[in-house]
Amino acid sequence: MNIVVCVKQTVDLQQVRIRKETRQPVLENIPLTLSAIDKNALEEAVRLKDKTGGKVFVVSAGPETLEETIKEALAMGADEAVLVTAAELGDMESATAALLLAGAIKRMEGVDLILLGEGSADNYSGQVGPRLAEILALPQITYVKSMEVDGRKVKAVRSLEDFLEEVEVELPALISVVSEINEPRIPAVTQILRAGRKPKKILKPADLSLKIAEGRSVETLSNLAPVQERRGILFKEGMKELPGLIQALKEEGVGRK
């Protein structure tokens, strides 16, 4: 079975700080990484491959730095990487990402299953999976927390807000996963060393037979840390001021039924 895992390069959000005076995020010199939930998708793909055989291809679009970031995916067990890179793909919107991924996947043969995270760590709009499925005319199963493949059939359990939904679909299909599905492996040093020698195909947007719309469908007017409007009452005298806090809690209606 040939599995494509779509991944996104993002800044390491654990290291993003906010500039207090301007409320802007400080993004300079922050390491780049794979978006967290994409690692769950990759882990699931590698586990499936171990059972059914076949290959895992990691597919991504982004700036040239992507070549370095993708090593982690290869170290985790992907067999090959297919990348669409260009300097201007650093801050790409969902619609463009879906189009480029679709273009790259269309060039590949015998793709049975496309896996990806339910949303990216940075923007978390959850659009790329459904957009990609629509472009490729594939059925989509989103928010999957467990899955199994039996021949050409996939059974998956979707985790929705209020209930679980068990579904079945014939391959090929696109599946997005939630982080609960598994615990992504941490590659060993030997795997990291070997990752550099795995095949990588680098494409340019012009190599793909598709038309990318001029301009953006979504423009960002500002992107700032929100202003916190809080009362800011601080009881500095410690335990003897506990009644004040208890009073505040009571005013919030807790403890009274």
Place this chain on the structure above:
Amino acid sequence: MASVLVFSERASLTFELLGKAKELGGQIGLEVAAAAFTPADAEAYLERGTSRVFYSDQAEVKDFEASTYAQALAQIAQKAGASLILLGSTRRGKELAGRLAQKIRAGCLTDVKSLEWKEGKVIGVRNAFGGATEATQVITTQTQVVALMPRAYEPAPEGDKKGEIVTLPLDLTPSRVKVLKRSEKDTGAADIQGAEVLVCVGKGLARQEDLKMIEELAQAMGALVACTKPLATDLKWLPESRIVGLSGKIGRPRLALCLGISGQVQFAVGIREAKTLMAINTDPNAYIFQITDYGMIADLHQAVPQLTAAMKQAG
């Protein structure tokens, strides 16, 4: 007349979308339309001031499935002359939003917290960078798809019936996804996102045994216990499903009480939406005190038992 088209698979969320659609429709000059797939929903949307409810009871739309519903809504949107499509930002709403937007070549925003008409543009606000920031964004395509978060707006009131139900034949390719069964989620699983009151605990907690008193306080307050990432992933004192913040859940409680938490942005994004925020911490310079309504400089191990006693008394 062009329209703003509203749909959510949850009727209660559709009411909220209708509330916003009526406001925006009035400002922009758009008629309010809605899509419904049961007679009861169609009637309820009419009662809440929808001008035209597009209705279908075809077998293909009996059950929600993203690709089928995307086809249905694309056809309804065309019939309704929709320039703005408002969906609910649930998991189903989001998977529909992306698929529909691609189908009709529209720009799309999901998880939108607020949506306003300003200077001739529909402007949406949503979290970015995992919630560290809020992005203010505008869609530039002719048709716009926006998925609005639950509880972002007040539902449209009943008693404003003036429109009509339009039964629309739809041309749909049936779904290839077969639903085998639906089941309740594990009821033991804590619903951090839906909790009204949260007691959040961080590395200020000295020992795992002390979790017992945190649980007792939470119980007395009618709260759920949540935690920072290190407490679950490093110390493994609580399951990862209890993590609040960038690596976990985003809560929207009425009240959150943070105990022994310094308040880094990676945690703070998970409780920032709380209506009232309180904290107890020994460090007077802890960042948490800059974002709280009520703070107390104290050792949580001393404060918690007394708080629990007081809460029990109040109950």
